[in-house]
Amino acid sequence: NAGVTQTPKFRILKIGQSMTLQCTQDMNHNYMYWYRQDPGMGLKLIYYSVGAGITDKGEVPNGYNVSRSTTEDFPLRLELAAPSQTSVYFCASKYGNEQFFGPGTRLTVL
Amino acid sequence: GQQVMQIPQYQHVQEGEDFTTYCNSSTTLSNIQWYKQRPGGHPVFLIQLVKSGEVKKQKRLTFQFGEAKKNSSLHITATQTTDVGTYFCAELQTGANNLFFGTGTRLTVIP
Numbered sequence: 755n756a757g758v759t760q761t762p763k764f765r766i767l768k769i770g771q772s773m774t775l776q777c778t779q780d781m782n783h784n785y786m787y788w789y790r791q792d793p794g795m796g797l798k799l800i801y802y803s804v805g806a807g808i809t810d811k812g813e814v815p816n817g818y819n820v821s822r823s824t825t826e827d828f829p830l831r832l833e834l835a836a837p838s839q840t841s842v843y844f845c846a847s848k849y850g851n852e853q854f855f856g857p858g859t860r861l862t863v864l
Numbered sequence: 865g866q867q868v869m870q871i872p873q874y875q876h877v878q879e880g881e882d883f884t885t886y887c888n889s890s891t892t893l894s895n896i897q898w899y900k901q902r903p904g905g906h907p908v909f910l911i912q913l914v915k916s917g918e919v920k921k922q923k924r925l926t927f928q929f930g931e932a933k934k935n936s937s938l939h940i941t942a943t944q945t946t947d948v949g950t951y952f953c954a955e956l957q958t959g960a961n962n963l964f965f966g967t968g969t970r971l972t973v974i975p
Contacts (some may be wrong), residue, residue, distance in 0.1 A: 760969075787963075789965075794970075796952055796965035796966055796967050797952070797963075797965040798965065799962055799964075801973040802962060812962065813964075844906055851897070852909045853897075853909060853963065854909070857905075857906055
């Protein structure tokens, strides 16, 4: 199994641009999550999904959107990127009580 | 969301010294998970504690959940350079299955 994969690894955006962060897991996990981690900080939950077709907001959802059309994929959409969205974004899936994290996407908005 | 505070924020130790990080909450925690994140890496699950007063060990790592379920600790005996990283506690919220992460303790081990 590849586990949780994320693309791209790095991205620089200009203010106002949009992009989609991709997340795929091949473990057939129902639960998936998007977090952001600001420098020197813990992780904040953006959105999560308990299964295909079901999504819900986390702590910091403003400025983001998600969809979950399949069990495997959970893309995160940024519309109108702002400097405050500069962060490292981690996708995770869950089996039992354990969350499995992807390698992250480092996003800079200039 | 829940406020789960960790102390210290940073810790530098000589290789072979012990290390402890503490996770504190003002409210009763349903359960606690611990994660390790190597520099430039992603969080990796270490353990979950559920019961009041629970103690679990993984080789040189000892995890403890307070009797009142308001605090937890991670103790590393005789640190090694491979222990370098940031250690996070996280509360797993029941029902919603969401994790609220602590602020983390960054451990540096000096050879």
